[in-house]
Amino acid sequence: MVSSAHDIEEGLAFTPKFDAEGLVTAVATDAKSGDVLMVAHMNDEALRKTIASGEAWYYSRSRKTLWRKGETSGHVQRVLELRVDCDQDALWLKVEQQGAGACHTGRRSCFYRAVPIGKGAGTRLEFRNAEKAFDPGKVYK
């Protein structure tokens, strides 16, 4: 049964709209600071495990595998709130980030570089809050 746009947008049935690869976009923000920590993807299984456990699970497109966030690093994300957007193809996780950071490069957030505005394309990035929160060489094997 196909849901109408009105049902999807105004209803209380959770009918996540997975894309052709079976994924939805998931944005994790730090519940305290409001900073975006990372943008990742979930397949149906990752979503079910997240809902059941209250900890963030994702699907890695590069490794083509289900992935419990923090499984290797210990930097687990406890999900304080999970929200879905109007057309149900994106999720927002407000998380309590355990450990030093969310990014595999060692930063707290994956968004540690700014694109200067008003200067045209081709401009160089600028580091912002780019200090390493942990040593990825030590944390990952």
Place this chain on the structure above:
Amino acid sequence: MVSSAHDIEEGLAFTPKFDAEGLVTAVATDAKSGDVLMVAHMNDEALRKTIASGEAWYYSRSRKTLWRKGETSGHVQRVLELRVDCDQDALWLKVEQQGAGACHTGRRSCFYRAVPIGKGAGTRLEFRNAEKAFDPGKVYK
């Protein structure tokens, strides 16, 4: 020339990684509250226009068209900061949302429903901050 993972993650060259459809994911958060307002996509042109103008432009996958946010509603997004993530396939816009809201349903944010945690899949959504900030029937045409 293909950039190495190290160049992409640690360098200052802005080399956004567009997907097979020529898009990157763009997350807009309210600069004041930290709330996620919407998740959308940008193609190269939308990104260039955003950088040049300091106002958010997106690419609508459903309408297959470039789209200046607020063009119809007046609910323009002024971009206070634009960030790119580690692998340069996602953007984070901290915006000053003009007008009542970002969502075409009339809410301030597109994320006005929560998925209860710990109750298993199939659970019903719960409205959160779902009061209408504007009347979409009046704003759109």
